[in-house]
Amino acid sequence: MTAYAIAHLYPEGRPNDEVIDYIERIQATMDPYGGRFLVHNSPVEVVEGAWPGAVVVLAFPGMAEARAWYASPAYQELVPLRTRHMAGDVVLVEGVAPDYDPAATAAALRAAGGAAPVAQRP
Template sequence: MTAYAIASLHPTAVLHEEVFQYMERVQATLDPFDGRFLIHGAPERDVKEGEWPASVVLVGFPSMDHARRWYDSADYQELIPLRARHMAGDLQLIDGVAPGYDPATTAAALRAASHGTA
């Protein structure tokens, strides 16, 4: 099942040279784990609800195992400080949904569980 690395980053007014170095080198850390950028910064967006002051990054991986091995890899761990020293943010690794996922089925299971009929 596809997994994702989702980051919400708050860049400073002036990007530091280390952030550029991070950006130049990060793809090489993704390649061995078949990671690819799906969203990077989202320069054009239309916020429909709430506030979204952060920059969004979404990277897809073939599986959660690939995503975890990428994040824990020595090559990526070496890069993290280049970004983290200059951009506050949050990052999570999360599983996608299986093919054929139906939110109505999830709603039914949650409804049954909330009524004690699971």
């Protein structure tokens, strides 16, 4: 199942040399794990709520590869180049199967007596 690394970043001004170095080097850290960019440096069109900052979406063949990439020494060496200059949130999440049916999920939730409580925003 495809897994995604999603980052919501808050850049502080124009990218400096360290951030540019990070961008130049990140793909090489992803290649051994089958990672690729799906969204990078694209304008965000907010249609609900607020979304300050930028979004990055990476795809990996599965959660094992996404976790291994994030924990890899090659990527961890790069992380400070980004985090010293921009705050943000990064999550790893597994996608759904091609035949995913949200109506089946809703039916299962109804049968179980409703959904589990939703986590509140911090």
